[in-house]
Amino acid sequence: MAGYKSGIDRRQIEMSSLEDKVQVESMARVIDLFIEVVDLEKLGFSKCKPAATGRPSYPPKAMCKLYVYGYENGIRSSRKLERETLCNIEVMWLMNSLTPDYKTISEFRRENTRPLQKLFREFVKLCKSWNLVEGELIAVDGTKIKASNNKKNNFSRKKLDERLARLDEKINNYLSEMDAFDQNIETEQTTNIAELQKLLGRKELYEKYKKQLDESGANELSTVDPDARLMGNNRGGVEVSYNVQSAVDGKHKIIVEHDVSLNPSDQHQLGIMVKKVKRTLKLHRFTVLADKGYYNGEDLLRLKKYKVSAIVAKQKPSDAKNLPEKFRSEKFLYNESTDTYICPSGQVLNTPSKKNAKRRNYFNKTACANCPYKTVCISGIVKYRTIIRSQYSKIYEETDKRFKENKELYSQRQQIVEHPLGTVKHSMNGRYFLVRTRSKVRTEIALLFLGYNLKRAVNILGFEGIMAKLNSLFCLFSMFTKNILLSLLRWQNFVKLTT
Numbered sequence: 356m357a358g359y360k361s362g363i364d365r366r367q368i369e370m371s372s373l374e375d376k377v378q379v380e381s382m383a384r385v386i387d388l389f390i391e392v393v394d395l396e397k398l399g400f401s402k403c404k405p406a407a408t409g410r411p412s413y414p415p416k417a418m419c420k421l422y423v424y425g426y427e428n429g430i431r432s433s434r435k436l437e438r439e440t441l442c443n444i445e446v447m448w449l450m451n452s453l454t455p456d457y458k459t460i461s462e463f464r465r466e467n468t469r470p471l472q473k474l475f476r477e478f479v480k481l482c483k484s485w486n487l488v489e490g491e492l493i494a495v496d497g498t499k500i501k502a503s504n505n506k507k508n509n510f511s512r513k514k515l516d517e518r519l520a521r522l523d524e525k526i527n528n529y530l531s532e533m534d535a536f537d538q539n540i541e542t543e544q545t546t547n548i549a550e551l552q553k554l555l556g557r558k559e560l561y562e563k564y565k566k567q568l569d570e571s572g573a574n575e576l577s578t579v580d581p582d583a584r585l586m587g588n589n590r591g592g593v594e595v596s597y598n599v600q601s602a603v604d605g606k607h608k609i610i611v612e613h614d615v616s617l618n619p620s621d622q623h624q625l626g627i628m629v630k631k632v633k634r635t636l637k638l639h640r641f642t643v644l645a646d647k648g649y650y651n652g653e654d655l656l657r658l659k660k661y662k663v664s665a666i667v668a669k670q671k672p673s674d675a676k677n678l679p680e681k682f683r684s685e686k687f688l689y690n691e692s693t694d695t696y697i698c699p700s701g702q703v704l705n706t707p708s709k710k711n712a713k714r715r716n717y718f719n720k721t722a723c724a725n726c727p728y729k730t731v732c733i734s735g736i737v738k739y740r741t742i743i744r745s746q747y748s749k750i751y752e753e754t755d756k757r758f759k760e761n762k763e764l765y766s767q768r769q770q771i772v773e774h775p776l777g778t779v780k781h782s783m784n785g786r787y788f789l790v791r792t793r794s795k796v797r798t799e800i801a802l803l804f805l806g807y808n809l810k811r812a813v814n815i816l817g818f819e820g821i822m823a824k825l826n827s828l829f830c831l832f833s834m835f836t837k838n839i840l841l842s843l844l845r846w847q848n849f850v851k852l853t854t
Contacts, residue, residue, distance in 0.1 A: 427806030429784030433461035492605030494772035502583030580791035621648035652747020
């Protein structure tokens, strides 16, 4: 009868190195080489040059490797990263067995919010140079990610007024009870006074919050993360969140840009994202795909000026729900040469508004009064049908026409942009933020997106392919650094000889 497999005694001394224990095709090796080829000093990382005096600091490259590895594997807490430096062989290998404590790890992220965001863009530029990013088709979408702020610590004016009213009622009840039972035992009276003091303290706090809202002019206040806002999620509820915007290239689903918005809606975000993409990838013309949440005239006009072709789904017009399809607003055809609308029954609608007006009303009272379809076309107490034409109507019409001609291309939007967001949220533990305030949240999302892009690049190029490309860059970087050092040495020798 076969026995159990036997392992090695725990006290057995072994002669091996960390290099032997890390797999040949480990993701840690890709992260290590990527950070080595990046010029961290150029990106603005602190402490790239060691101080001449004082306690030695941890090298920025080691700390960067720790954070990129952590976010790529869904390990984001500084305390958890500290634990990884003590028990994870790949992290020990990356850090050369350095073991910074969680405060040092957290402080590095706090001090390098902008450089860590630039690190994400540095890898995007590498992907473009490796032809992983085509820059012809870009899909944009947003997702809500929970902030480090509970709903109980988020207040609106209405919420504060309701709570203050309830507190006033409770305070009055306590005062009435205390007046009615003055002869009660002393312990009960002391309890009532302590409870009353708690209520008064809470009232004072809520009044302070209300004053802050009045001074700032904001609609809501988050007491833990001041930048976070209450937003609806895709599960039908509301959470204190950030609206994370992402732009994904259509060729290999590489995330090329990101932003963090405080607006629950995606309105006015498309122009911002397109501008960021143009700046990062140095593009002049490309096509952008977006859902109906981005359907905004000001943004669409901005994209036209950028010479970017926008394929954006149309929002439903604000017609009455029971209005027949034949008489909906889109069935009224605009004639640009005569500046009139033709209604479905063939009548002409004119406007008394000036051509430079932002909103122009088109109607025909006489035609509507005698129209046989009056009862189905007009609802409510209004006696005639009005079509409103805004200053953005022309760009809306151009966008709608482009959308109809490119429905097949638009159908790719979901598979391009929503898959990366799903991977980040569910596979990389990115459903919530650990840091607070918008600037730090941008850093955290940059690290999450960098981790995703690294995985994606390895899947496309293969381990050997990406290591070969990074090695070639490392050789160039080493030669460049060596030449600079030689030049400095020659200059120092020249100065010594001349002095």
